[in-house]
Amino acid sequence: MTRHHPDQAMLLDYASGAASEAESLLVATHLTYCPRCRSEVDELECLGGTLLDSIEPSLPAPSSCDEVLDRLGREPRPTSRPVPPQVLPQFQGLPRPIQRLLAASDRVPAWRRVMAGLDVLDLPARPPEGAGSMVRLMRLQPGVAVPQHTHRGEEFTLVLAGGFSDDTGHYQVGDIASCDGSISHRPAADLGEPCVSLVVTTGPVRLASPIGRLASLFVRV
Template structure:
């Protein structure tokens, strides 16, 4: 059970359809592995559904229904895919694997310095970008701040900073006021789903080089 959760505003924005696709992906992936946030989002979705049920009716043309009936396919979707597609992993939340299937990454994994690798995924309409990031076990991400909001969901391994240790399913939010030097736990590579609004700004000794290559 995760111990770091998204703010409930993010859960509501997800329900109301206000998030960009990159942020929606990371929140939905957390919800999938977090029973507590599932319960909350279920409530928010039922509120929206209740409003829908109480809505006025605006008639739809009969031709819409007829057109639909004439093109209903014979086959219904029933069997989930089992074989993993390129870049999918069995430990990823299904939400992420579904996204990877619908939108195969345009680029392959990129090495960033000696400790980091990243796989860029999608951009949101508001400039948010989403990527899968790997930090080698025991390695440190140099000290940095954030130009805009950053959301991190840990998928494997652990990542620590002054706020605590994040493990699988934990979600954390950082903004421009947070300066940190996250360290991956020993044992296995820490894999995260990361959404950034604006780039990281490295502040340590090697910062300038990393700002240039990341």
């Protein structure tokens, strides 16, 4: 059971189709783990359909959930079983929304080493508005910690495997950690297995210590 969820505004943006591509990926991936947020999104979508009816009285009542989604500008649910995407062996085991994104891309992204014990993989999704924003997977080896840092924008980290702790708490598979410029943290992977996360940021990382800032001149975090 996940303990850390997207906030109401993020779920509402997702349900109404107003979320950015990166935010949609984050929420859709969280929903694969979280029945509580899935039912909340279902309720918001149906509420949206009811509101739509009240402002468009000429339209007949939606006969199905697909029609509600259609009126909200969202993709209708497929009527037949979807064809599973072609997933490369190294990406098997990732949640379906990320697999679909990778399968639809022309290029195959690869992991790259940032520092000892930390690898990142840039995903082929449009990042949010703002300089330094990004959408990527991050893999921390067991027990490894990212240098203390803060952010110029917001950062959302959704755990896909393993777990990590930072100054704000402990996060396990399905949990979303969110932080902004008011928080300085040092995420450290749990012992046991590597911690793999989906990370969406809306601004650049700022390493906190002078040594960290010096290192950032040489290492692209």
